[in-house]
Amino acid sequence: MNPEDTQTGLQKNSKVKSVVVISTAMLTFITFWKAAAIVLCDFGSSAFYAGGIAYNAFGPAFPWYILGVSFFSGLLLMMYLESCSMFTRSGVFPVVSAGLGEKAAQLAASALLFDMALTGPISGLSAGNYLIGLINSTLAIFKINFTLNPEMFSMIFAAAVVIYFWYQNVKGIADSSEKSAKIIKLSLIICGILFVWSGITLALRGTVTLPPLKPQLTQEAMGWVVNIPFMQKVGYIGVLIALGHSVLALSGLETLAQVFRELEYPKIQNLKKTALIIFVFAVVFTGGLTFLSYLIIGPKNLPQYSDNMLSGLAMSLTGPTILKLILQAAVVFAGGLMLCGAVNTSIIGANGTMNRIAESGILTDWFRKIHKKYGTTYHMINTICIAQLIVIFLSRGKVYLIGQAYAFGVLWSFVFEMVSIVILRFKNREQKREFMMPFNIKFDHFYIPVGAIFVGLVVVALAGINLITKKVATISGVSFGLVLYTIFYISSRLNAKKANIMFEEGPREKLNETQVPELSKALENLPYKENVLVTVKDANKLYHFEKVLADLKDTEVNIIVLYARPLENWNAGKNREAVSVDYKELFTQVILKAENFGRQVHPIMVSSNNFFTAAAQTAFAAKAEKIVMGVSGTHGANEQMEYMVMAWAAIPERYQITAEILWPGREVSFKF
Amino acid sequence: MEINPLKINSQQISLITNPSTKQELVKYLITNVCSGTVLNQEEVFKAVMKREQGISTTLDTGLSIPHARMDGLTAFRAAIAIIPQGIKDDFGLQIKVMFLFLSPSGEQFFPEHLKLLAKLAETFTPQFIEELSKLKTVEEIAAKLPF
Numbered sequence: 150m151n152p153e154d155t156q157t158g159l160q161k162n163s164k165v166k167s168v169v170v171i172s173t174a175m176l177t178f179i180t181f182w183k184a185a186a187i188v189l190c191d192f193g194s195s196a197f198y199a200g201g202i203a204y205n206a207f208g209p210a211f212p213w214y215i216l217g218v219s220f221f222s223g224l225l226l227m228m229y230l231e232s233c234s235m236f237t238r239s240g241v242f243p244v245v246s247a248g249l250g251e252k253a254a255q256l257a258a259s260a261l262l263f264d265m266a267l268t269g270p271i272s273g274l275s276a277g278n279y280l281i282g283l284i285n286s287t288l289a290i291f292k293i294n295f296t297l298n299p300e301m302f303s304m305i306f307a308a309a310v311v312i313y314f315w316y317q318n319v320k321g322i323a324d325s326s327e328k329s330a331k332i333i334k335l336s337l338i339i340c341g342i343l344f345v346w347s348g349i350t351l352a353l354r355g356t357v358t359l360p361p362l363k364p365q366l367t368q369e370a371m372g373w374v375v376n377i378p379f380m381q382k383v384g385y386i387g388v389l390i391a392l393g394h395s396v397l398a399l400s401g402l403e404t405l406a407q408v409f410r411e412l413e414y415p416k417i418q419n420l421k422k423t424a425l426i427i428f429v430f431a432v433v434f435t436g437g438l439t440f441l442s443y444l445i446i447g448p449k450n451l452p453q454y455s456d457n458m459l460s461g462l463a464m465s466l467t468g469p470t471i472l473k474l475i476l477q478a479a480v481v482f483a484g485g486l487m488l489c490g491a492v493n494t495s496i497i498g499a500n501g502t503m504n505r506i507a508e509s510g511i512l513t514d515w516f517r518k519i520h521k522k523y524g525t526t527y528h529m530i531n532t533i534c535i536a537q538l539i540v541i542f543l544s545r546g547k548v549y550l551i552g553q554a555y556a557f558g559v560l561w562s563f564v565f566e567m568v569s570i571v572i573l574r575f576k577n578r579e580q581k582r583e584f585m586m587p588f589n590i591k592f593d594h595f596y597i598p599v600g601a602i603f604v605g606l607v608v609v610a611l612a613g614i615n616l617i618t619k620k621v622a623t624i625s626g627v628s629f630g631l632v633l634y635t636i637f638y639i640s641s642r643l644n645a646k647k648a649n650i651m652f653e654e655g656p657r658e659k660l661n662e663t664q665v666p667e668l669s670k671a672l673e674n675l676p677y678k679e680n681v682l683v684t685v686k687d688a689n690k691l692y693h694f695e696k697v698l699a700d701l702k703d704t705e706v707n708i709i710v711l712y713a714r715p716l717e718n719w720n721a722g723k724n725r726e727a728v729s730v731d732y733k734e735l736f737t738q739v740i741l742k743a744e745n746f747g748r749q750v751h752p753i754m755v756s757s758n759n760f761f762t763a764a765a766q767t768a769f770a771a772k773a774e775k776i777v778m779g780v781s782g783t784h785g786a787n788e789q790m791e792y793m794v795m796a797w798a799a800i801p802e803r804y805q806i807t808a809e810i811l812w813p814g815r816e817v818s819f820k821f
Numbered sequence: 822m823e824i825n826p827l828k829i830n831s832q833q834i835s836l837i838t839n840p841s842t843k844q845e846l847v848k849y850l851i852t853n854v855c856s857g858t859v860l861n862q863e864e865v866f867k868a869v870m871k872r873e874q875g876i877s878t879t880l881d882t883g884l885s886i887p888h889a890r891m892d893g894l895t896a897f898r899a900a901i902a903i904i905p906q907g908i909k910d911d912f913g914l915q916i917k918v919m920f921l922f923l924s925p926s927g928e929q930f931f932p933e934h935l936k937l938l939a940k941l942a943e944t945f946t947p948q949f950i951e952e953l954s955k956l957k958t959v960e961e962i963a964a965k966l967p968f
Contacts, residue, residue, distance in 0.1 A: 759881075784875045787890075787931065792876045794935045798942035799880065819932065821939055 165763045166716065170671045171736050171752035172661045178413035178747050183326035185426035186333040187408050190490035191268070191498070192222075192401030193336065193430055197484045198275040199398035200439035201455035202552035206394035208365035209448045212440040214395040219436030222399055224604045225563065226424040227586050229402065231601070232570050233409040234417055234583040237745045240406035241562045242505040248569025248576065251509065257565035258502055259633035261403060262533075263626050264558025265502070268400060268495035269314075269537035270544060271551045273307025275456070276488035278548060280306060282457040283481045286464060290474060299456070300546030307492075307541045314493045315534035318500065321525045326411075332490055333430075336483045340434050342476065343462060347441045350467040360443050364391035369553075372618035386614070393615040397556040398435050399563075402427075404494055407501050414704060416747040417583040438462065456548055459484060492537075499533040500526060511641040553619060557626030560612040567605040574598045660736055662754075668770035671753050675707040680773040682709045683750075684764050686781075687730060688738040693779040693811035698746040709771055710739050710752045713763035761789075761796035769800050780812035787817065794821055829966055834959040835902040843910050843919075844870070846902055847887050850921040853900035865889065865923065879910045883917035884945040886938060894925040897937065903962055905954040917950045944968075 179187075203211035233239045236247070241261050245254040281302040288295055351357055364387050371390065374380050405427065412419050442462040446454055454461025463477040504526060507517045520527040544550045573580070578595045588600030616623050665671045672680075681701065683694050697708060712732055736752050743750040757763035768776045776793065780786050793808045798821075810817045833853060840846060847869055848862075855862050868889035872878070879885040899922035907915040920941055924934040944967060956962050 761876075788872070788875045790935060791878075791938050794939045795878075795880060795886070795942040798939035799882065819935055821935060 165668060165713070165755035165757045165766055167714075167756040168665050168668055168671050169754040170663045170665055171754060172663065177411070178749055179326045179408075179411050180413060181419040181422040182426070183330050184405075184408045184412050184419070185423045185430075186329040187326055187494070188401065188404045188423070188427055189333050189336075189430050190329045190487055191404045191494040192399075192427060193333070193434055194272055194275075194484075194487045194491035195398045195400050196435035196438055197279065197459055197488055198271060198456070198548055198552070199395065199435065200442055200458045202397060202549055202555075203391075203395045204451055204455050204458075205549050205552070206367060206370040207391045208367075209360050209443065209451065210362055210364045210391060211395065212360045212436075212443045213362055214364070214391045215398050215439040216432070216436035218392060218395045218398050219431045221607070222402065222431045223428045224586075224600075224607075225399065225402055225567075226405070226428055227584075228567055228570055228601060228604055229405050230417075230420060230424055230584040231582060231586045232566065233406060233420055234585075235573065235577070235580055237410055237416075237741070238505070239409050240502065240505060241403060241566050242502060242509075244406075244573075245565045245569045246509070248572040249565065251511075253565055253569075255506070255511065255634055255637045256630065257562050258506055259630040259637070260558040260561035260565070260626065261502055262499055262558070262633055263629040264400060264555065264562070265495045265499035266533065266536040266629070267540060267551055267555050267558070268498075269311055269492045269534075270307055270540040271548060271555055272488040272491035272495070273310040273537075273541065274303045274544065274546060274548045274551065276310065276485045276492075277303030277306030277546070278456040279460055279481045279484050279488070282454075282460045283477055286460070286477060287474065290470060302546075303548075304541055304544070304546035307546075308538055310489050310492050311496075311534055311537045311541065314489075314496050315530060317493070318496050318530045318534075319520060319523060319525055319527045321523045329490060332483065332486045336434070336487055337430075339476075339479050339483045340438065343438060343441065343459075343480070346466050346468070346476070347445050347462070350445055350465075353467050357444060358447075360440075360448075364388065366390055370394060370618065372620040372623075374618055377617075389610060389614045390618050393556075393560075393611050393618060396560055396611055396615070397552060398431075400556065400559045401491065401494070402559075403562065404498055407498055410744050412747050413749075414698075414747040416745070419747070421584070457481075495537070496530060496533055500529050503529045503533075506637065510644055511637050513640045513644050516640070550621070553621035554625045555622065556615065557619065557622035558630075560608065560615055561626070561630075563608045564605075564612045567601070567608050571598055571601045571605050574601065660733060660740075668753075668755070668767055672709070672751075672767075672771045675709075675751060675771070676749075677705045677707050679703070679706045680709055680768075680771040681706055681775045681777060682711055682764065682768045682771060682773040683777045684711050684713070684760070684779075685735060685739060686712065686760070686779070688735045690779050690782075691738060691742055692813055693777055693809075694739065695742055695746075696811050697777050698742060698748050698750075701748075704748075707771070708743075708748060708750045709767065709773065710736075710750050711764060711767050712736070712752070712754045713757045713760045714754055715760075716756050716758045759796070761792045762799065764793065765796040765800055768797075768806060769803060772804075773806065775807045775809060777809045777811060780810050786810040786812070786815075790817055790819055794819070797821065829899065829901060829963065829968060831959045831963040833900045834962050834966075835900070836956075836959055836962065837902050837904045838906070840904050840906060840908045843885070843908060843916065846904070846908065846916075846919055847873075847921060850887075850900040850902055850919060854898045854921060854923055858898070859893070860891065860923070865891065869921070873911075877910065877912055877914075879912065879914045879916055880942060880945075881914050882942075882945060882947050883907065883915050883950045884941065885910060885916040885919045886941055887919065887921045888934075888938075889923055890926040890930075890934065891923050892926045894923060896925065897930075897933070898923045901962075901966075903953050903956070917954055918945055920945070940968075 200211055200215055203215055232244045236243050241257045242254050245257040281297055281299045285296050368375055380386050442458045446461045446465045459480050460477050463480050464473050466473055506512055516528050518528045586601040589596035589598055683697050712735055732754055739752055755763050764776055781789055789810055797803055807820045848866055851862050851865050869887045872889050873887055878887055902919045904917055907917045910916055924930055
């Protein structure tokens, strides 16, 4: 029998037409482990160069200071937890915009972009250094009288890595979290081997000489302080300067805010787990391995390995040379992957930050131009990669030179962000925070953020001291920041009219609309067996949708979100124009809310002459257990339920289904 | 006369051969359901039409189910009209069967009210409506109805 013959007239005449599947990159979510892996590929990669740069700046005391900033990352992570609990699309730009205003946010974003322009080169050059270190060690072991120029090799290698990831990003990299997770797992295995082998080495040596606590600051590391004698006499200032030179180990924390939007349900609990993993990794991997490097390599041999300290650690262990060479190769392999991953993350992060800025209407259309074939913001990607290539060639392959300029952006973006979080405690007292930075004194109706103020003060002190000690960073950072700020300023003036429209309309998601011939095609690739259908009509009335996102504890249920676009012969009570909505705005709100909860949803738009028959047919096609609707302002819940029941009854092979109509404080539910 | 709407007898069935408008037909059926009750026909008409102004109860199968939940009722009441020629409703849909019913307003009756709506939508398929339209007397229609 032809399936059409079994359909009732209700189905034949009201059969949904023009089925469109809505998709966006924002509708996939990742586990806390993968989120941590993405952050660690950037944040953790500094373990490969932070120790060496700090050693060059203030001598053998560096392990204490790298360990110190690794512990301090715990406090910064808690501050990020608080900011993410307020903004799903978090990060420096939205947080500073809310706390200190848009001008400050532009400055903070400029500082951050400066750092991202340096992260790619410093990571690429470090990877090159590790690789050339391995090649030269191997050549020496096999007594081949040939060495490659490390700086030239690193420069070419770093440029190649940037160009490779430029191409990948223009094409639009698919989900890379799986790869990041593999890299971090491999790094943890190698970290474990290094720890065990180092323990054995130290035990065999019998004596352990701890590094000195007092930093020996070079003239270069003191910067303009060499001209301020009284500051040189104060011991704590020396400590602060040393910490300032170690702070580059914190580069990449911003990635946590970028990745938060992709974190799966339950979002804040998962963010806490992510932050804990990052903290432990920072202390053990960055702090611990840097400390072990000093203990194993020893102060005499450190200068030889300042550019590839973990390779030095591997080669200085007690054991057969061939095994050490294999371990060094493993360190180089994992480090190379992690550092190259950091190049990629810096391009993705800078592109993401520029997109956040563009969303507020500041950047002109030239920046926001979408690649015709790949749909990426390729002008932004080109700009970032060109800046990174210029830095690589200007550095002439010297990691330390970039290290001198580095951390300016990290610190100043921290300053703006931490100060904003403190200000928001006073400014947005009522705003819901699922996590608060600890150490608060309750006063009247709000909490005085003692802990947050302390972190803010430390960051301000470090940024202040770096401003007068890291000359290269200050001059280059301020120059870069001002150039970028000027670009933002001119761009925002040129784009003022468009920015106002965008401000009024709010940011829109980039929606991919794929037309499919029938409902079954739209529903065939859903990940789970169970389905819930949520109908939506009004971007401002999504209480029922939020309730489903919040209350549905089973994470293995597909949430199908349906909007029935009215056809000319709309017959569900009111005229078609009255119920026709801006579906892009509607789905933007749906996606933002799904993102807030970290739950994957499957938006579908159909054209129909009847909202209820469209809902019934979609629910039937999906074999949904439940249809959830919001209450209609004009009809009332009972009328809606009546029609839903009739529409469902018109489906010949129907099964028992539950319909729910939800609105604040009440719900109507019926199983039929 | 109180009835179980699923036990329709010939007194509750009308065969309309010269239909006028949907409103007139609703009024006609209200007269039928209100007969022998204390219900005010004007109030019932207002309640039914108010419900119709919300989401139309006409399905595009050709079935129209005007209804209202009324205070003072303790059981369901119903009347049915078959209109072989059909009439157009406000949205241009063809009505060939109009099943008007009133249900008690108490919340405890609402599930039954919904079940009745579902039963009607399920029963009156286009084929069944077409078969009813071909019958010549209310007795034949009563015999054909499954309730």
